[in-house]
Amino acid sequence: MDLSYEMYSSSELLDAQAHVWNTAYNFISSMSLKCAIELGIPDIIHNNGQPLLFSKLIESLPIHPSKAHCIRRLMRLLVHSGFFAIQQQQDQEEEEEEQYSLTLPSKLLVKEGSLNMAPLLLTNLDPVFTTSWHFLSTWFQKKDSTVFETTHKRTMWDFAALDTSFNSKLNELMASDSKLIAKILLREYKEVFEGVKSLVDVAGGTGTMAKAIACTFPLMNCTVFDLPHVVADLKASENLNFIGGNMFEAIPPANAILLKWILHDWNDEDCVTILKNVKKQFPRKMKVDKKSTETQLYFDVLMMAETSGKERNQTEWEKLFLAAGFSDYKVTPLFGLRSLIEVYP
Template sequence: MGEVEGDHRGDLTLIPTEEEEERARVDIYKYIFGFVEMAVVKCAIELGIADTIESHGRPISLLELSSDLGCAPHTFHRIMRFLVNRGIFKEIRNEAVEGCLYSQTALSRLLVKSGDRSMASLVLLLSSNPMMASWHGLSARVTGSSAPFEAANGEDIWSYTAANPGHSQLINEAMACHARATVAAILDGCLDVFDGIGTVVDVGGGNGTAMQFLVRGCPSIQGINFDLPYVVSAALICEGVVHIGGDMFDYVPKADAAFLMWILHDWGDDECIQILKKCREAIPENKGKVIIVESVIESKPQKVVKEELELKDLGFFLDMVMMAHTNNGKERTMEEWAYVLGKAGFPRYNVRSINGSACSVIEAFPV
């Protein structure tokens, strides 16, 4: 058995070391000011800082950047100082220029509002007023008194989205951010999951971004983007993809494979089983399969041993997002996935990690 740091008094009492106490006094501020990073990054996206530096084509001075954005230099400097400190933008000192120049980093380029690598809309969705308001009701959710999103906004997230086109568009754009990054990673590392498949139906496919990228990477596949009618009415036009409006709780269009990415984590076990049963009805008994792209969280989470967030940790964050924003959604362990798959009629499955993604690919087979 390995040694455990700290002074033990009894089996259940751990007396922190002086070093641990000192570290704790610093670490607590990460939670006191945890919201600040998201708020400033949202500010950067809304101002278009990354877009302006990118379009400039070279490092840019504070005066040029603030002038282009219509910002007061003395307050804008403080925003840039924070973003540089967090490693989002880079500060370059040049003797030929008074002050400093700002340039992009790999991280800041993800904040450009358009492009295949942009994650800006996902930040804007999760920092929007309806989504942020839910977090104030998280403790009420744990005590069982109410669902946070519904308590904050008067109706569940799906009803609210259907009634608010602006929020619906924001969700579609945010899911498209995730789809572009994740489908690219799947095609790069797990392309063989689509071997022998002629048609794929993307269940809950939003504006069709995932299917667009999948068909582009696998031209032999015919894609079906399936979502609620009001969602597919604004879907992208793409060769090789047809859009069908409907409700996945009622039926799923016929295809060789059903593809579900970031869908099942929105729902409780009973709803997941119902959706998967509809998928089972839609695919061939002998060669069909369901391809699920979701997080698989560890049954026994390990403590964070360093400050940097790791991909394997994101599932725990997403689980809290599901608790705040959905009535019954959750991230699942492999044991929990096995349960819903078995109940839905999928006794056999494979699980593969996706390089560079917090998600895994779960291939589930009806026989």
């Protein structure tokens, strides 16, 4: 059957073409930001203490002199993307020169910042991850559980256990996210931890979230529980310790169990297994805008490609909690695209 475009106006055809173009070139935005981080641009502007002239930026960058004019083009895109702000500055000779300053998103990419999210971006754009996306269509034709497995012949977790460099990057990624979430959680919803005597952070990585909680609540005994190779070299403190193990086999007992950004990594069957192990430790007794939806869809496909998990709506979460034997739950939208979920035995 022939496909005719005669029914569409020139404007509609050009809009459709632009939509294809923008989708095809979306990767340029993230790769350009990766380049800026690797060159140290957010740090250079931050360390200047005030908006930085383009000429001063060039002087500070580790680039070949022939590439100086290209930095202006890179910055033009990143200004458009909202990562930097620009204004014109007149010098004594009345010549205008660009002046760059940080925006809030780029402030989250400064290395010395307490909420530095650069590891999250750099790790997700590492070739180990990005190569997998070239095999997405191949994965759909195979029985492999993830695209990562199709690409690297093992799961992401097994790959991390064998590759210390990748494991370190993965831990840094999770830690960078935990710093921001811990700050918001302990600022806005601190009362959820009041009266809790002991807490286990399941798959808590290097302990960034648990450390923040332990520091805020010095009388609470906090435990980070993760795979042995993740916690092997981590040092305990007065009210924080580390235990190696497998959450699919058993979870250490505590008054409260924390699962941060964990269950979306796993399929429904695995989630029920994890939640049942959580349940054993206890005795019996939102409107979303288009941009947010797009981000959630990105994460869902990301989980599909790299793990065996998915993002879930409230109905799907309820099904898992009930299947694991919990009696009730509470969802509090608190972290932008994410929520704090409390489940009760």
